[in-house]
């Protein structure tokens with residue numbers, strides 16, 4: 001589920017077809033203004049991204065605050081507002097994830113990091129924290145932070161003597 005992307009021109013035509021009293025110029029102006037706000041990172045008062053189409057009618061707010069529905073269901077959104085800039089293919093963005101289901105960790109842009117793809121340095125194999133589920137998140141963060149470094153350093157390293 002999610003928004004159905006629609007171009008601004010298509011949406012205006014659709015909207016005008018069902019709202020005969022609407023002024024095309026005025027509608028376009030309000031849509032562009034909401035879209036600009038969206039791209040500038042303007043958020044709803046609740047913290048969510050604004051829903052451009054709804055915001056053009058009622059002022060900047062997110063889909064949930066405007067409609068009372070938790071998720072869009074065949075609702076349209078201007079296409080350029082459905083693509084998150086910098087969102088890498090196959091990665092989930094923190095904003096797209098149900099807040100109660102957020103686990104794992106995210107890079108500075110909010111993209112989820114697949115911990116399976118993080119290289120495990122040889123040092124970790126001899127560490128007491130290796131395979132300790134309580135340490136795994138911290139270990140992965142340490143590894144991820146140094147993924148581009150040639151030397152791996154870890155302050156939590158303790159040699160496993162067993």
Ligand SMILES: [Zn+2]
Nearest residue numbers: 044046062065
């Ligand atoms: Zn909201």
